[in-house]
Amino acid sequence: MTRTRIYEIAKELGIENKVVVNKAKELGFNVKNHMSSLEDSEVNQIKGSFQNPAPTKKEEKSASKSSKIKVSVTSIRKNEKKVDEKKTTKKRNTNRVNDQAHRDQVNKKQKIKTNHNEKTSKPVAQDLLKQLKQKQRVEENSLNQQTKQVSRHDFEKSNEEKPTKKIEEVKKISSNEKQTVKKVAVTPKTVGPKIIKPSPARMKQNQASSSVNKHRVIEDNTTIEPVKDENRRGNGHTRNSGKPGRKGKNQNYAGNNFSKHQEKRKNKGKKRQFEQLPKKQPTQRKERPLPETLVYEVGMNAQDLGKLLHREPAEIVKKLFMLGVMTNQNQSLDKDAIELIAVEYGINAEEKIHEDISDIDTLYEKQMEASQNSKLQVKRPPVVTIMGHVDHGKTTLLDRLRHTQVSAHEAGGITQKIGAYQVKIDNKPITFLDTPGHAAFSNMRERGAEITDIVVLVVAADDGVMPQTIEAIDHAKSAKVPIIVAINKMDVPGANPEHVTEQLMKYNLIPEDYGGDTIYVQISAKTGENVDELLQMILLQADLMELKADPKQKAIGTVIEARLSRGRGPVADLLIQQGTLHTGDPIVVGNRFGRVRVMTNDRGRQVEKATPSMPVEITGLNDVPESADKIVVFDDEKTARSVGEQRAQQALQQSRENVQHVTLDNLFDTMKKENMKEVGVVLKADVQGSVEALQQSFEKIDVEGVRVNIIHAGVGAVNESDVTLAAASNAFIIGFNVRPTVTAKSQAETDGGVDIRLYSVIYKAIDDVKAAMQGMLEPTYEDKVVGNLTVRETWRVSKVGTIAGAFVDSGYISRDADVNLIRNGVVIYTGKVGSLKRFKDDTKIVKQGFDCGLTIEGYNDIKIGDELEAVEQQEVKQQK
Ligand SMILES: Nc1nc2c(ncn2[C@@H]2O[C@H](COP(=O)(O)OP(=O)(O)OP(=O)(O)O)[C@@H](O)[C@H]2O)c(=O)[nH]1
Numbered sequence: 001m002t003r004t005r006i007y008e009i010a011k012e013l014g015i016e017n018k019v020v021v022n023k024a025k026e027l028g029f030n031v032k033n034h035m036s037s038l039e040d041s042e043v044n045q046i047k048g049s050f051q052n053p054a055p056t057k058k059e060e061k062s063a064s065k066s067s068k069i070k071v072s073v074t075s076i077r078k079n080e081k082k083v084d085e086k087k088t089t090k091k092r093n094t095n096r097v098n099d100q101a102h103r104d105q106v107n108k109k110q111k112i113k114t115n116h117n118e119k120t121s122k123p124v125a126q127d128l129l130k131q132l133k134q135k136q137r138v139e140e141n142s143l144n145q146q147t148k149q150v151s152r153h154d155f156e157k158s159n160e161e162k163p164t165k166k167i168e169e170v171k172k173i174s175s176n177e178k179q180t181v182k183k184v185a186v187t188p189k190t191v192g193p194k195i196i197k198p199s200p201a202r203m204k205q206n207q208a209s210s211s212v213n214k215h216r217v218i219e220d221n222t223t224i225e226p227v228k229d230e231n232r233r234g235n236g237h238t239r240n241s242g243k244p245g246r247k248g249k250n251q252n253y254a255g256n257n258f259s260k261h262q263e264k265r266k267n268k269g270k271k272r273q274f275e276q277l278p279k280k281q282p283t284q285r286k287e288r289p290l291p292e293t294l295v296y297e298v299g300m301n302a303q304d305l306g307k308l309l310h311r312e313p314a315e316i317v318k319k320l321f322m323l324g325v326m327t328n329q330n331q332s333l334d335k336d337a338i339e340l341i342a343v344e345y346g347i348n349a350e351e352k353i354h355e356d357i358s359d360i361d362t363l364y365e366k367q368m369e370a371s372q373n374s375k376l377q378v379k380r381p382p383v384v385t386i387m388g389h390v391d392h393g394k395t396t397l398l399d400r401l402r403h404t405q406v407s408a409h410e411a412g413g414i415t416q417k418i419g420a421y422q423v424k425i426d427n428k429p430i431t432f433l434d435t436p437g438h439a440a441f442s443n444m445r446e447r448g449a450e451i452t453d454i455v456v457l458v459v460a461a462d463d464g465v466m467p468q469t470i471e472a473i474d475h476a477k478s479a480k481v482p483i484i485v486a487i488n489k490m491d492v493p494g495a496n497p498e499h500v501t502e503q504l505m506k507y508n509l510i511p512e513d514y515g516g517d518t519i520y521v522q523i524s525a526k527t528g529e530n531v532d533e534l535l536q537m538i539l540l541q542a543d544l545m546e547l548k549a550d551p552k553q554k555a556i557g558t559v560i561e562a563r564l565s566r567g568r569g570p571v572a573d574l575l576i577q578q579g580t581l582h583t584g585d586p587i588v589v590g591n592r593f594g595r596v597r598v599m600t601n602d603r604g605r606q607v608e609k610a611t612p613s614m615p616v617e618i619t620g621l622n623d624v625p626e627s628a629d630k631i632v633v634f635d636d637e638k639t640a641r642s643v644g645e646q647r648a649q650q651a652l653q654q655s656r657e658n659v660q661h662v663t664l665d666n667l668f669d670t671m672k673k674e675n676m677k678e679v680g681v682v683l684k685a686d687v688q689g690s691v692e693a694l695q696q697s698f699e700k701i702d703v704e705g706v707r708v709n710i711i712h713a714g715v716g717a718v719n720e721s722d723v724t725l726a727a728a729s730n731a732f733i734i735g736f737n738v739r740p741t742v743t744a745k746s747q748a749e750t751d752g753g754v755d756i757r758l759y760s761v762i763y764k765a766i767d768d769v770k771a772a773m774q775g776m777l778e779p780t781y782e783d784k785v786v787g788n789l790t791v792r793e794t795w796r797v798s799k800v801g802t803i804a805g806a807f808v809d810s811g812y813i814s815r816d817a818d819v820n821l822i823r824n825g826v827v828i829y830t831g832k833v834g835s836l837k838r839f840k841d842d843t844k845i846v847k848q849g850f851d852c853g854l855t856i857e858g859y860n861d862i863k864i865g866d867e868l869e870a871v872e873q874q875e876v877k878q879q880k
Pocket residue numbers: 388389390391392393394395396397407413414415436437488489490491492523524525526527
């Protein structure tokens with residue numbers, strides 16, 4: 001009989017010694033500690049008590065609790081096996097089996113309920129996997145459908161490949177998901193690719209990169225469309241379902257139990273995936289069609305041509321290179337190169353004729369032509385110039401016409417101001433230009449301003465045809481302007497109109513009575529007799545001429561007069577010839593520019609617009625223009641400014657070029673001119689007309705060998721710069737109806753006395769200049785006897801010759817004088833004084849009543865009693 005120790009039993013049962021000891025004691029065995037031994041029957045009892053414990057209430061509870069937590073199917077089965085093998089008592093076995101069956105059921109229920117412990121609970125996990133697979137299949141089908149839809153819309157060309165690829169992609173993603181599913185609990189929500197919110201830009205991008213980046217497109221499309229469609233269909237998905245990155249709104253997605261770490265890894269993977277994708281190619285520019293004709297300008301570069309041809313400049317450079325023209329994109333191309341390019345592209349080339357907008361003369365001509373061809377033409381008032389000989393009554397007639405008495409206040413009685421005004425007869429206006437005779441008329445014509453329609457030739461009935469009358473006829477005829485003869489001063493007793501008519505007929509001005517077509521009117525400007533008839537005749541003539549203008553077009557006109565006003569700045573009198581000028585119009589006037597600021601009519605009333613043949617005064621120019629300058633209206637002030645500045649620049653350039661350059665052609669003239677004396681004049685006047693009148697008069701002063709050089713002429717007060725200029729040019733200043741500024745005056749005094757001459761009458765200015773010119777002539781000299789001497793002694797000195805001791809009877813004798821030696825009333829010799837002494841000293845001059853000793857150069861035969869005349873050359877003043 002063997003005995004077994006307690007610790008061996010505990011070891012066998014896998015429980016603590018203490019427990020076995022206690023159990024043995026419970027069963028009434030005599031044991032003390034784990035070293036105590038038991039008989040076989042006792043051992044079996046103890047083992048049995050441990051292997052088949054009686055299910056107490058406490059035990060049941062604890063068993064149920066633990067099964068909820070840990071008991072597995074296999075462990076139960078193991079226990080069952082063990083129990084079967086050990087063949088414990090029937091009762092206990094039955095109890096145990098019942099208990100176990102109960103526990104199994106509880107366990108199964110718990111497993112399904114809680115879904116915990118999938119690793120060990122195989123049947124539950126298999127169920128779940130089944131569910132998942134089913135779900136994925138549904139998703140695949142759905143994705144397939146969506147992919148087809150997308151491909152139908154966006155990828156018609158490559159629609160066969162893409163769905164497959166999409167499926168592959170989805171499968172790939174799904175397989176990834178499967179792995180994840182094994183580890184995590186499955187939620188009923190979609191486990192799919194990241195859903196990206198669709199946007200027009202993204203769609204566009206997808207379309208653009210479709211050919212290049214199919215992979216990306218597929219992903220984008222598979223993710224974009226389902227959201228849209230499902231939302232539309234209302235299939236239970238919320239609008240935000242599956243949208244990543246939206247906090248709070250993405251509960252379902254969060255429910256997928258993607259840990260942050262996993263998500264990060266996933267994103268990283270995606271990033272890597274994108275990085276591996278081929279880089280996005282630069283988008284190709286869609287080529288626009290070539291123009292039919294390449295309208296080019298010489299000097300354009302490849303970039304300019306690229307814009308015109310809708311092609312990349314690089315392409316043009318390449319083409320030129322192939323054609324043998326080496327250039328870059330910025331290099332200017334010549335005509336040949338540009339035309340080569342046009343041929344290369346198979347289109348026509350046409351050179352753009354560059355319109356020089358600074359050429360306002362051409363613009364003026366064009367507009368004049370346009371208005372003459374316009375169907376909107378209406379009748380316009382005639383523009384009349386009154387011409388005639390001095391004092392025949394021009395100013396009186398003009399005054400009579402405008403009911404003013406300007407001539408009474410006119411300094412010197414000469415018409416000096418150029419202006420214009422309108423007179424109405426039978427409500428029909430006539431525009432009169434107030435000019436100083438024919439000079440202004442011809443001056444205007446010389447400068448291309450033909451603004452006069454009719455000339456009224458004033459001839460005094462008591463004076464008849466005079467030189468300036470003839471000049472006026474010639475000017476009018478050369479301008480092809482019809483003449484109306486006004487025989488004036490009919491009120492004067494000696495008036496002889498018949499004689500005047502006879503005289504004028506010689507100049508082909510045949511009156512109607514004599515079968516001609518020249519209108520004659522006998523008037524008295526003073527009394528106003530027949531002045532209205534004269535006006536009627538002017539209107540008749542105008543009707544015959546059918547004078548018309550288009551008031552709708554942009555205005556063009558001519559400057560009649562311009563001046564600088566102290567308060568208003570540059571002021572210009574304009575005659576509008578075509579179109580209508582409005583206040584605010586941007587204009588270029590000659591080389592000046594500006595905007596019509598204030599416009600006043602001939603009565604001084606402010607007007608907003610000026611119609612054809614209307615004279616107006618305007619302000620707003622940057623500088624004083626010149627008479628006969630043309631006015632052109634531009635669309636905007638900026639253009640007007642640039643044109644004006646360009647023209648001023650050109651004028652300056654031209655004036656520099658006009659500085660005399662000696663050529664073989666002008667060599668002789670220049671040499672002659674170089675010998676000429678010049679009188680430098682700086683001319684300032686109140687109005688441009690006076691400046692021009694004075695300038696012309698000065699040029700006409702006929703003093704042989706001298707000419708007037710007008711260094712500067714302008715409108716306005718004499719200022720410091722005029723003084724500086726005059727001082728530098730050794731010129732003097734003529735101010736006509738203007739005064740020097742205070743500073744200019746003091747500067748003139750300090751600057752070595754610059755001469756400022758002020759005039760209010762033209763002829764006085766001319767006389768003074770003439771005198772100055774005469775003063776510049778080389779003086780003429782004549783011999784003049786300045787002293788008489790008598791020879792009283794003679795000495796012959798070797799090496800010196802004969803010395804004469806003489807007494808100064810009258811006048812004086814100087815060392816530089818010539819001497820006439822007179823003997824018996826005859827001049828024997830004329831020569832220079834060799835030496836002149838008082839006693840032993842040399843002297844310059846010996847006066848009357850004194851003795852002197854002198855020698856005569858080259859003459860020694862001097863005798864006592866000879867008479868000597870001291871002769872000097874003295875300047876003789878020119879007669880004025
Ligand atoms: N009796 C008479 N005298 C006249 C008549 N018309 C002009 N006069 C006088 O003739 C003189 C000259 O007249 P203006 O009008 O100054 O002559 P103008 O042609 O303008 O002269 P310039 O300005 O120097 O070119 C003045 O004294 C006028 O009073 C007229 O019809 N009858």
